Amino acid sequence: LVEQGGAVKLIDFGIAHAMRRDGDPQTTHDVAGARRCAGTPQYMSPEQFHESQDALDPRSDVYSLGLVLYELVSSSRPYDVDSTRITEAARVVADAVPRPLPPSIDPPLARVVLKCLEKESRLRYADAAALAADLRRYLNGDEVLAAPEPLWEAVVRIGRRHRAAMAATIVTLLSLAAATAGISIFAIRAREAEAIALREAARSREQARATQQLADFHESQFELEKGRVRTAFALASRAYESRPAWEYGRQIGAIVDSARGDWNLVDRIDVATQPAWIAFPRGSREYLVQGFADRVELHRLGDDGPLATAAIAGTCMPCPVAADRLAVVVPFSGIRMLTIPTLAVAGTCAMPGEVTSLRSSADGSRLAALNRAGLAAVFDVAGRQVASRTFRVPRRSGQPGLAISPGGSRVVWHSGIWSEPKFHWDLAADEPSAFKLAVHDLAFESETAVVGVWSPSSLSERVRLLRYDFTLDREPEGNGLGAIGVLYRQGSSVECVADAASGETAVAMIAPDSVSRVWMPLVERAPAPRPLILMPLPEDGYGFSRVQAVLGEALWPHVNTPVAIPAYDAITETLALTTGSSVLVFAATPARLAGMKEVPASSLACKACGTDFWSFHADDQETFACLGNELQIVSLANGERRTVTLEPPAPAPGRNAVAWGVTATPDGRTVAVLWQENTGGGHIGDTFQRKIATVYRLDADRRRATTQASFTLDGFDGVNGRLNREFVITPDGDTIAFCSADGTVVGYRVADGATRYSFEAGNTFATHPPTGRFAAGRTDSPGDFRIHDLRSGDALASWPLEASVTKAQFAPDGETIYIGLAPGTLRQHRVSDGRLVSQLKTALAPFAISHKGDRFVGRAEDNVSAAAVGTAGWTPGSLVVADLQTGRSVATLAPTAHILNRAAFGADDTWIASVTERTVVRFTASVDPRQAAELLEQTPPAPGDDAPRPSPTP
Numbered sequence: 001l002v003e004q005g006g007a008v009k010l011i012d013f014g015i016a017h018a019m020r021r022d023g024d025p026q027t028t029h030d031v032a033g034a035r036r037c038a039g040t041p042q043y044m045s046p047e048q049f050h051e052s053q054d055a056l057d058p059r060s061d062v063y064s065l066g067l068v069l070y071e072l073v074s075s076s077r078p079y080d081v082d083s084t085r086i087t088e089a090a091r092v093v094a095d096a097v098p099r100p101l102p103p104s105i106d107p108p109l110a111r112v113v114l115k116c117l118e119k120e121s122r123l124r125y126a127d128a129a130a131l132a133a134d135l136r137r138y139l140n141g142d143e144v145l146a147a148p149e150p151l152w153e154a155v156v157r158i159g160r161r162h163r164a165a166m167a168a169t170i171v172t173l174l175s176l177a178a179a180t181a182g183i184s185i186f187a188i189r190a191r192e193a194e195a196i197a198l199r200e201a202a203r204s205r206e207q208a209r210a211t212q213q214l215a216d217f218h219e220s221q222f223e224l225e226k227g228r229v230r231t232a233f234a235l236a237s238r239a240y241e242s243r244p245a246w247e248y249g250r251q252i253g254a255i256v257d258s259a260r261g262d263w264n265l266v267d268r269i270d271v272a273t274q275p276a277w278i279a280f281p282r283g284s285r286e287y288l289v290q291g292f293a294d295r296v297e298l299h300r301l302g303d304d305g306p307l308a309t310a311a312i313a314g315t316c317m318p319c320p321v322a323a324d325r326l327a328v329v330v331p332f333s334g335i336r337m338l339t340i341p342t343l344a345v346a347g348t349c350a351m352p353g354e355v356t357s358l359r360s361s362a363d364g365s366r367l368a369a370l371n372r373a374g375l376a377a378v379f380d381v382a383g384r385q386v387a388s389r390t391f392r393v394p395r396r397s398g399q400p401g402l403a404i405s406p407g408g409s410r411v412v413w414h415s416g417i418w419s420e421p422k423f424h425w426d427l428a429a430d431e432p433s434a435f436k437l438a439v440h441d442l443a444f445e446s447e448t449a450v451v452g453v454w455s456p457s458s459l460s461e462r463v464r465l466l467r468y469d470f471t472l473d474r475e476p477e478g479n480g481l482g483a484i485g486v487l488y489r490q491g492s493s494v495e496c497v498a499d500a501a502s503g504e505t506a507v508a509m510i511a512p513d514s515v516s517r518v519w520m521p522l523v524e525r526a527p528a529p530r531p532l533i534l535m536p537l538p539e540d541g542y543g544f545s546r547v548q549a550v551l552g553e554a555l556w557p558h559v560n561t562p563v564a565i566p567a568y569d570a571i572t573e574t575l576a577l578t579t580g581s582s583v584l585v586f587a588a589t590p591a592r593l594a595g596m597k598e599v600p601a602s603s604l605a606c607k608a609c610g611t612d613f614w615s616f617h618a619d620d621q622e623t624f625a626c627l628g629n630e631l632q633i634v635s636l637a638n639g640e641r642r643t644v645t646l647e648p649p650a651p652a653p654g655r656n657a658v659a660w661g662v663t664a665t666p667d668g669r670t671v672a673v674l675w676q677e678n679t680g681g682g683h684i685g686d687t688f689q690r691k692i693a694t695v696y697r698l699d700a701d702r703r704r705a706t707t708q709a710s711f712t713l714d715g716f717d718g719v720n721g722r723l724n725r726e727f728v729i730t731p732d733g734d735t736i737a738f739c740s741a742d743g744t745v746v747g748y749r750v751a752d753g754a755t756r757y758s759f760e761a762g763n764t765f766a767t768h769p770p771t772g773r774f775a776a777g778r779t780d781s782p783g784d785f786r787i788h789d790l791r792s793g794d795a796l797a798s799w800p801l802e803a804s805v806t807k808a809q810f811a812p813d814g815e816t817i818y819i820g821l822a823p824g825t826l827r828q829h830r831v832s833d834g835r836l837v838s839q840l841k842t843a844l845a846p847f848a849i850s851h852k853g854d855r856f857v858g859r860a861e862d863n864v865s866a867a868a869v870g871t872a873g874w875t876p877g878s879l880v881v882a883d884l885q886t887g888r889s890v891a892t893l894a895p896t897a898h899i900l901n902r903a904a905f906g907a908d909d910t911w912i913a914s915v916t917e918r919t920v921v922r923f924t925a926s927v928d929p930r931q932a933a934e935l936l937e938q939t940p941p942a943p944g945d946d947a948p949r950p951s952p953t954p
Contacts, residue, residue, distance in 0.1 A: 041089035042081045043067050046119055049090035058127035065128065066116020073109065074101055078117060094119065108144045115146035213242040220251055229259055229554035237558075237929040246855050246881060246909060247890035249926030255557060256932050262548070263555055265939050266574075267301045267585040278567040278576045278583065279318035279326060281340045282364065285572045285587055289326055289340075291315045296328070298343050301585055302939075310343035312336065317355060320569070322364035325381065329355045335369060337383055347383030351375075357401045362444075362497075366408030376402060376413060378427065387427050394420060398440070405444040410470075412442060418454055424470055437468045443494045443507070451507050453494050465507060465518065497570040508570040515568050515575060516549040552577050555586055558933045608922045609634060609641065615659040615673070616915045618904030619666060619769065620812065620851075623913045625921045626659030626673055632921075633668070633702065636906030636913060639923060644705050649692045651677050660691065661727035663736075666770045670733040671696045671705070672750075674713075691716045693736055695729070695750050711753025713738055713746070726765045730772045730791045737774065737790045739765045745774070747793050757793030761786060766817065768810040773831065775817055777805035785819065787831055799834030806861065807845035811853070812905070818856070820845040826858075826887070842887030844880070848903040848912070856884050857893065857903040857912060879903070879916055893924060 002008050039048060045063035047056060070078050078098030081089045098117050101110045112134050118124045125131040134144050143149050220235035233255050240248040266285070275290035275297075287307075290297045294313045297306040315336075317329040324340045327349070335349035335358065353371035360367050366386065367379045377388040391413045393400060398416025405411070411425040413432070418440045425432040439452025448471045454464040468474070492511040498504075509516040552563040556579055567576040573588030609632045611625035618624070623634045631644040648657040661674035673696065677689040691713040696705040716738065726739035735756055736748045743763045747756040761776035762783070767790065768774075774788040785805065786798040806820035811828075816837055819827050824843040829836055844858030860876045877896050880889040893903070894916035903914040912924045927935065 041086065041093070042077070044089075044093060045121070046090075046094045047121055049086070049093065057121070059121040059124045062116050062124045062126075062128060062131055063118075063121070065131065066113055066124075069113050069116060070098065070101075073105055073113065106138075108138050108146070108149070111146040112138060112144055209242055213239045213248075216242070217248060217251060220255075224251075224255055224258060227549070227551060227554065229255060229551070230557040230560070233557035233929075233932070234560070237932075240928060244928065245890070246850065246912075246926045249910070249928055250881075250891055250924060252929060252932045253925040253927045256927065256935050259555055259557055259936060261589075263550065263575075263586040263588055265555075265584060265937065266587045267299075267939065268937070269299060269583040269585070271581055271583055274578055274581075275566075275583070277316060277318050278578070279320055280567055280569040280572075280574055280576070281323045281326060282320035282360070282569065283571040284323045284340075284569070285574050287341055288567075288576060288583075288585060289318065289338075289343075290583070291318065291328065296338070296343055298341050300341070308341055308343045310338065310345075312345075317358050318567075319358040319360050319367065321360045321367060321381065325364065327358060327360065327367055329358060331355075335367070335379070335383075337381065347381070349377075349379040349383045350385070351377060356399070359402050359404045361404045361408035362406035363408065366404060368402045368404040368408075368411050370400060370402045370413070374400070376411065376425070378404070378408070378411065387430070389425060389430075389432065391423060391432070401441060403443050403450065405447045407447050409447060410444070412444070412450055414439075414442060416440065435468060435470075435473070437466055439466055441492065441494045442468075443496045445496045445505055445507075451494070451496055453492075453507070453509060455492075463509075463516075495570045506570070508568070510565065510568045510570075512564055512566075513552045514549060515565060517570075517573075556584060556936070558929065558936055608920055610919055611915065611921050612659040612919065615662045616902045616913075616921055617662045617664055617769075618902070618913050619664070619668075620905075620907040622668055623904065623921060623923075624662050624664050624668075624671060625915075626662050627919075628659075631662070631671060631673070631696075631705065634913070634921070634923060636904070636911045636923075637908075639911065639925065642702060644698065644703060646673060646694075646696060646705050647707055648673075648675055649694055649710050652689070655679050655689060657692070663727055663729045663769065665729055665733045666731055668702065669698050670708070670729065671698060672727070672729045672736055674727045674738075689717055691738075693727075693738070693748065693753075695733075695736070709750050709753065711748065713748070716740060726767050726774075728767045728769055728774075728790060731770060732791070735791055737767075739767075739774075739776075743776075745776070745788070745793075747790065759788075759793060761788070762805070764805050764807060766808040766810055768814040771814040773810065773814055775808050775810065775831075777801065777808055777819065779804050779806065785829075785834070787817075797832060797834055799829070807847065807859075809846040809849055809856075811849050812851045818846040818849055820858075840884070840887050842882065844882055844887065847879070847901065847914075848905050850884070850905045850909045851907065852909055854884055855881055855890070855905075855909070857905075857914065858882050859901060879914060881912065891924075893922070 041049075043064045045056075045060040048060055067078065070076075076099070079092060079096040081092050098114065101113065105113075112131070115134075116124055116131065125134065134146055138144050216235040216239040220232045220239065223229075223232035223235060233252070236248060236251040236255060240252060267288075269288070269290075271290075273292070275292055277291040279289045279291075281287050281289070286301060288299045288301060290299070294311070296310040296312050296315055298308040299305075300307045312328070312330065314331055315328040316331065319327040321327050321337070325346065326338045326340060328336050328338060329351075330336055331354065334351050335355065336345050337347040337349070338344065339346045349367065349369065351369050351371060353373050353375065355369055356372050357370040358367070359369075365381060367381075368376065369379070370376045374391045374393045375388065376391060378386045380386055391400075394415055394417075400413065400415050403412040403414075409427055411427065412422055413425065414420070414422045418438050421434040421436055422442070423432040423434055437450070437452050439454045442450045442452035445451045445467065449467060449469045452466050452468070454466065492509050495508045495510065497506050497508060504519050507518045509518075552565045555577060556563055559579060561580045563577055563579045565575055565577055568574070575586050577584040577586060609625055610627035611632075612627055615626040616623065618636070621636055623636060625632045625634075626646070629646050629648055631646050632641060633644065634641045648659075651657045655677045656679070657675040657677055659673055660676035662671065664671045673694050675692045675694060677692065678687050679689065692710060693713060694710040695708045697708045698705050726737070728739075729736050729750075734750055736750060737745060738748070739745045739761070741763060743760050744758070745761050745765075746758045748754070749756045761774075762778040762785075764777055764779045766775040772790045773796070774790045775785065776788070777783070777785045781804055782802050783800070784798045785801050785808075787796040788794065789796055801819070801821065803821040803823075803825070806822055808817055808819045810817050810831075814831065816828050816830055819829060821827060824841060826840040826842050826844065826846060827836060828838040842858070843860050844856075845861070846856050846858055848857040850856060857879065858881075859879045875895065878892055879894040879901055881891040881893060882889050893912065893914050894901075896916075901915050903912060905912055910926050912926075913921060914924070915921050
């Protein structure tokens with residue numbers, strides 16, 4: 001071809017063809033040639049192999065140009081094509097993915113090349129001009145259009161073109177990054193500081209909580225000792241609810257025991273409105289009478305609803321006359337005599353004016369009344385007036401009152417002011433005589449003597465009792481003038497009552513919120529008990545033999561509502577207490593009536609049962625103890641007890657058989673008892689002979705025992721040197737193991753008494769009956785600690801100890817064991833391999849481990865040094881409950897304890913059973929406030945009621 005300028009161009013027209021333009025008549029093409037596949041396969045586009053020449057466009061040339069560009073920038077081809085086989089070449093060009101370009105190729109240029117090599121023509125550049133334009137953009141440093149540009153490439157590209165601006169930007173970004181990093185570090189440190197502050201605040205709150213809890217606990221103990229039971233209960237409850245622990249529940253249990261130690265709740269009467277007055281018939285615990293604005297009601301204690309009702313309105317000032325008679329005042333209408341239990345009016349005493357005092361003689365024959373004008377009148381039971389006299393009421397008067405002698409022959413009038421004269425009125429002489437007795441109120445002790453009470457004006461002084469004998473017409477010498485540690489309130493009444501049990505006279509002081517009782521004569525007869533009191537008993541030798549006092553709120557400590565004592569019968573010691581919408585009736589225990597202290601059957605915090613020579617066994621649910629021929633089974637869930645009579649083996653002539661040990665299978669149905677044959681009952685070796693093991697099978701109700709097997713433990717006669725330390729039956733009931741103090745362990749087959757195994761072990765043992773595991777160590781020297789299977793006698797594990805063992809005790813699950821080491825370490829080891837689990841510095845030897853793993857019962861040897869004790873809170877030789885984390889004592893079970901003592905926790909750690917003497921098993925309970933309320937509101941069965949009543953489970 002020749003250009004206009006004369007230049008000649010040589011062109012190969014082998015595969016070129018003219019592009020057809022629609023509507024151009026000068027454009028023609030060869031149809032046959034258009035269908036011919038022509039070109040070099042290595043540089044052909046995928047569509048050139050399949051489509052007609054007429055369908056091709058500049059994008060096909062762009063593909064070929066892209067192949068050339070690929071070779072130019074990489075010195076290689078994107079794929080290899082066999083030029084001799086068109087079909088194979090077409091497949092490779094259509095399917096082959098171009099090889100990756102070398103990393104040295106600039107990414108924008110690589111995107112341009114790869115866009116040219118797209119398999120689909122629509123994804124390539126439209127023509128060579130578009131390709132050339134993108135290449136120029138690349139060369140100029142602009143963004144290419146081949147594919148989206150990553151952000152970092154854009155930054156690099158712009159930086160190359162605008163180096164100064166990029167440098168400034170980088171500096172700015174670095175500054176921002178540094179600032180951000182600094183802020184982040186500051187934020188991290190601030191968060192760390194905040195976390196530390198929160199932890200410290202939490203630790204401080206926990207320390208404050210623990211300090212407050214401990215303070216509440218100790219203050220509760222102090223308040224209970226001082227008789228302020230409601231305050232003690234509130235403090236103990238707050239300590240328990242702060243974080244429950246055994247010792248706080250135990251304090252609540254002790255409060256329940258104090259509240260119910262001397263008094264039992266016998267009835268609870270719910271009322272819509274509080275009665276105006278309450279009274280008990282004299283000397284009777286059967287009925288209670290209530291007066292309302294429009295009626296009088298009589299209730300039989302323990303029954304529902306009133307037994308009788310009398311429509312008498314406005315009654316007041318009830319006065320019990322006898323067990324079947326009650327006098328009440330009807331304002332300005334006289335005094336009505338009501339019969340019990342019908343409430344029928346038996347008579348009316350005509351008494352003018354407002355009655356201010358009403359008293360009955362002890363024999364119930366006469367009634368003395370006083371009105372505000374000073375008129376005193378004496379009536380018989382029929383309502384007839386026997387005598388009357390008007391006493392001059394001083395201007396400076398307190399609350400005038402009367403007292404009538406037990407036989408109704410004498411009356412004493414007083415003005416209510418201690419310094420004013422009193423008047424003695426002998427009804428036979430008809431002339432009153434004045435006498436001086438510095439008391440606020442008084443009552444007849446006998447027909448010729450009165451006892452008066454002087455109330456102090458401040459708590460720093462003590463109440464004084466004085467006695468006046470009318471036959472001597474003076475205060476007798478040594479009349480018992482003294483001070484008692486009970487609080488007497490103004491407006492209280494005084495009553496003397498003959499104590500049927502002791503034959504003595506007791507002075508009762510009935511205040512609106514308390515009752516105090518002092519026994520006469522006022523001489524020391526026996527060590528004074530420490531009953532529930534308001535203030536400490538005197539220690540200055542004033543000579544009051546027995547003093548008992550109760551604050552009303554102490555009987556109902558769990559409810560924070562005001563209480564009052566509107567009625568009290570001194571003969572039966574029955575009182576009524578009102579609180580809220582309830583009338584509560586409490587009756588004193590028989591021992592309190594006799595002025596003696598006892599552990600009542602309803603006591604919670606200190607139950608006990610007998611045992612012989614530490615014959616005691618316990619599991620999670622129950623304890624078993626032998627006393628004589630009786631097996632006592634006590635539940636560790638609610639303290640309920642059952643007794644099973646055992647038939648002991650027949651001893652040799654002239655000998656006895658005493659229980660020397662007891663064990664039971666986990667189901668409690670098979671029990672084995674070790675009987676010791678003796679010839680005198682003394683604790684001396686030469687008085688003891690054979691040891692006999694007897695196995696009993698209990699029935700389903702565990703009320704009867706049948707002897708299953710009995711055999712002699714040969715070679716273990718006597719007690720000294722061959723003393724049994726462990727006597728245990730395996731869980732299947734087939735084997736009994738006996739461990740003697742000298743280290744001999746023998747297993748006996750229950751079926752025939754034959755020896756199953758025998759081996760020598762240490763001289764201190766521990767057993768875990770539920771798993772049949774046995775542990776042994778030595779108390780006299782270091783050595784191996786061993787675990788055996790009691791069923792076969794096989795050794796299960798052993799590990800060395802560098803110190804002698806004081807005592808060992810399995811954990812409740814039997815998987816770990818706690819070992820006390822001399823002189824003061826408690827270790828927990830895994831039973832399977834002896835691996836050390838935990839270690840605690842304490843000189844307490846472990847006797848029982850709680851199920852929660854936070855408390856244990858321990859005993860210190862008598863020779864523990866003061867340095868070893870430190871601040872642990874216990875004394876050498878005592879049996880205590882201690883914290884398993886710190887070793888500090890939280891409660892003392894016994895101030896002195898024997899090395900053969902036993903102890904066990906109940907399944908929920910509520911009860912602890914402990915043998916603190918060789919003949920006593922004690923049970924100590926821990927209860928929460930809710931359970932305590934249930935116990936306090938529980939009433940005992942009515943007399944003759946054999947049906948068991950549900951008992952709340954502590």
